[in-house]
Amino acid sequence: MVDSRESWNEAQLCEIIAEHRGLEGPLLPILHAVQDAFGYVPQPAVPIIARELNLSRAEVHGVVTFYHDFRDRPAGRHILKICRAESCQAMGCEALVKRAESRLGVECGRTTANDQVTFEAVYCLGLCAMSPSAMIDGEPVARLNASKLDALLSEMGA
Numbered sequence: 001m002v003d004s005r006e007s008w009n010e011a012q013l014c015e016i017i018a019e020h021r022g023l024e025g026p027l028l029p030i031l032h033a034v035q036d037a038f039g040y041v042p043q044p045a046v047p048i049i050a051r052e053l054n055l056s057r058a059e060v061h062g063v064v065t066f067y068h069d070f071r072d073r074p075a076g077r078h079i080l081k082i083c084r085a086e087s088c089q090a091m092g093c094e095a096l097v098k099r100a101e102s103r104l105g106v107e108c109g110r111t112t113a114n115d116q117v118t119f120e121a122v123y124c125l126g127l128c129a130m131s132p133s134a135m136i137d138g139e140p141v142a143r144l145n146a147s148k149l150d151a152l153l154s155e156m157g158a
């Protein structure tokens with residue numbers, strides 16, 4: 001069975017490149033569009049983007065790995081992001097990060113072995129007044145605490 005989360009195709013990639021290549025500094029917009037379209041930046045896309053933009057593979061790979069926003073593999077069924085920026089740090093987000101890591105059995109930035117949850121950091125969700133905050137599958141969660149986190153992880157099947 002084909003995993004739909006791994007579906008990407010070269011024709012769509014080439015369309016994305018064509019749409020953005022005229023921009024000044026087209027690499028980042030292309031990578032964002034690729035991730036929006038496929039959910040991640042597939043490894044085989046890197047040499048194609050490099051060739052089309054006259055860059056080296058190392059340059060494109062370097063940008064993909066430098067920015068936290070880009071994934072180099074498909075995300076899990078659910079995406080949990082905990083804010084680790086200043087206000088949320090002051091309100092104890094690091095303890096929640098540790099709790100999530102322990103419960104999920106993976107470090108922040110990874111996907112669980114069963115592909116159920118991808119756990120990532122985010123740096124300010126604009127909810128500083130209600131820190132610590134998080135985002136689950138695109139939905140903001142304010143005033144996160146240990147019991148709320150446990151309940152959310154259970155809902156995600158973790």
Ligand code: FES
Pocket residue numbers: 083084085086087088089123124125126127128131132133
């Ligand atoms: S610092 Fe976490 S929402 Fe702003």
